[in-house]
Amino acid sequence: MDGAVWRDEWGHRFAVIGDVGGQRDALRGELARLGADPETGDLPHDLVVIQVGDLVHRGPDSAGVIALVDRYLHTQPGQWIQLVGNHEARYLAAPSFDWPERLDDESVATLRGWWADGLLLVAADLHDIGGEDILITHAGLTEGYWRRVLGAPADVGRVAQLLNAMIGSRDELLFRPGQMLGGGRPNLAAGPLWASATTELMPGWLEAWLPFSQVHGHSSLYDWAQDRFLVDRAIAGRTRLDLAARHAVTTLDRGRIVGIDPGHGATAVASWRSWEPGLG
Numbered sequence: 001m002d003g004a005v006w007r008d009e010w011g012h013r014f015a016v017i018g019d020v021g022g023q024r025d026a027l028r029g030e031l032a033r034l035g036a037d038p039e040t041g042d043l044p045h046d047l048v049v050i051q052v053g054d055l056v057h058r059g060p061d062s063a064g065v066i067a068l069v070d071r072y073l074h075t076q077p078g079q080w081i082q083l084v085g086n087h088e089a090r091y092l093a094a095p096s097f098d099w100p101e102r103l104d105d106e107s108v109a110t111l112r113g114w115w116a117d118g119l120l121l122v123a124a125d126l127h128d129i130g131g132e133d134i135l136i137t138h139a140g141l142t143e144g145y146w147r148r149v150l151g152a153p154a155d156v157g158r159v160a161q162l163l164n165a166m167i168g169s170r171d172e173l174l175f176r177p178g179q180m181l182g183g184g185r186p187n188l189a190a191g192p193l194w195a196s197a198t199t200e201l202m203p204g205w206l207e208a209w210l211p212f213s214q215v216h217g218h219s220s221l222y223d224w225a226q227d228r229f230l231v232d233r234a235i236a237g238r239t240r241l242d243l244a245a246r247h248a249v250t251t252l253d254r255g256r257i258v259g260i261d262p263g264h265g266a267t268a269v270a271s272w273r274s275w276e277p278g279l280g
């Protein structure tokens with residue numbers, strides 16, 4: 001489906017940005033590539049950004065990333081859709097995992113304000129991109145969670161609505177862990193902030209009919225640093241890699257699952273891009 005950038009009925013184009021991990025300069029650089037003013041950072045008026053969560057930790061400037069996003073949420077509302085990652089959720093409920101870094105109090109207060117004000121979502125959805133519907137979450141929606149918790153709705157808009165309606169009232173269920181927290185066997189009903197792409201998200205959907213396509217961050221089927229797949233050939237054989245963008249696109253029977261976590265660490269990776277509907 002490589003072609004021109006897709007636009008909605010109001011002429012908006014979209015960019016879905018993977019995990020930022022405290023890399024403010026890398027985020028600013030990608031936004032400038034997308035047409036943001038390199039000086040002021042202002043977004044071009046036709047652009048809507050969807051960021052998949054994990055804004056913070058690992059990199060040098062988590063507070064700067066939070067402040068930047070907070071500015072977009074308030075000065076260009078409707079042009080920035082912020083999803084919650086497990087690294088944000090750590091500050092929204094009793095901490096479920098240890099992490100060597102601690103956000104400053106002001107950043108924590110900002111995150112909690114977003115959650116209380118409905119500015120931090122669990123899911124976003126895009127309709128009819130060349131016939132394809134797409135659900136966007138931090139870690140991906142597992143088959144088990146979609147079936148058992150949500151009741152297996154086929155409509156992507158309904159799924160996003162159900163997930164976002166749980167904010168503030170069912171946080172424990174939204175933050176349901178999987179194998180990445182506490183280990184143990186893969187949980188094919190792991191929650192949308194914690195599902196592991198390799199052992200939970202992909203294996204569950206490989207055996208089922210995907211009701212809509214998905215874009216997620218959080219983890220990757222491919223180890224970009226070591227240049228190797230972390231999954232078996234049944235999944236790797238269905239997966240196309242964009243090494244420069246750090247996107248892994250797995251095509252299943254009725255849709256695809258696109259992983260866009262660039263894998264930033266203490267330093268930002270040199271080459272990565274957001275995922276832009278219509279471009280591939």
Ligand SMILES: [Mn+2]
Nearest residue numbers: 054085086218
């Ligand atoms: Mn994550």
